[in-house]
Amino acid sequence: MSDRIKVLIPEDRINERVRELGSQISRDYAGKEISLICVLKGGVYFLTALSQQITVPCTIDFMCVSSYGADTVSSGDVKIKKDLDASIEGKDVLIVEDIIDSGHTLACLRELLFSRKPASLKICTLLDKPDRREVKGFSPEYCGFVIPDVFVIGYGLDYDQRYRNLPYVGVVEQDSSAD
Ligand code: IMP
Ligand code: MG
Numbered sequence: 001m002s003d004r005i006k007v008l009i010p011e012d013r014i015n016e017r018v019r020e021l022g023s024q025i026s027r028d029y030a031g032k033e034i035s036l037i038c039v040l041k042g043g044v045y046f047l048t049a050l051s052q053q054i055t056v057p058c059t060i061d062f063m064c065v066s067s068y069g070a071d072t073v074s075s076g077d078v079k080i081k082k083d084l085d086a087s088i089e090g091k092d093v094l095i096v097e098d099i100i101d102s103g104h105t106l107a108c109l110r111e112l113l114f115s116r117k118p119a120s121l122k123i124c125t126l127l128d129k130p131d132r133r134e135v136k137g138f139s140p141e142y143c144g145f146v147i148p149d150v151f152v153i154g155y156g157l158d159y160d161q162r163y164r165n166l167p168y169v170g171v172v173e174q175d176s177s178a179d
Helices: 011-028 044-051 104-114
Strands: 002-009 033-042 058-067 078-082 092-100 120-128 141-145 167-175
Touching: 002 011, 002 120, 011 033, 011 044, 011 078, 011 141, 033 044, 033 104, 044 058, 058 104, 092 104
Parallel strands: 033 058, 033 092, 092 120, 120 141
Antiparallel strands: 002 167, 058 078
């Protein structure tokens, strides 16, 4: 069985949107230094591209969290698998994430990072699926694309750890007739 992939957001549209977000963030944080925090593994491609479009000083750090017990559905509690290397106290922190689905992962992460007393804390996500939101009133300050309730892959997003390296965002269509 092989997977057929339908392109949802082509590479050039992503690149254009990343440039726009980089400009907007650079304007909003003028005169400040941004501590970019990437949520591994999915956010790594977006962080890399976005950070190259940011013109104010910035640092990068990485965090790896996972939802307890869940498969493709998020359960509401996150486990820290890798913590940040540096303190974020007094820093202007921007969390860079691949996608917001139920919102549980980022809501928990935001609460955890707030407790470390940053000067400010915002979220930048490449994709948002608001139809799937379970955490009420939760929305990112910066968003690349709002997408419908479909399971997507590429540009960091995986299906069973595969497809992260695709330069576009696609939808997997399982093709049971092929091998
Ligand atoms: P949450 O439901 O907002 O907590 O999302 C948890 C995580 O599930 C995201 O950070 C992604 O890693 C993953 N995820 C959610 N939707 C998708 C998808 O459509 N494709 C791939 N991963 C997804
Ligand atoms: Mg993720």
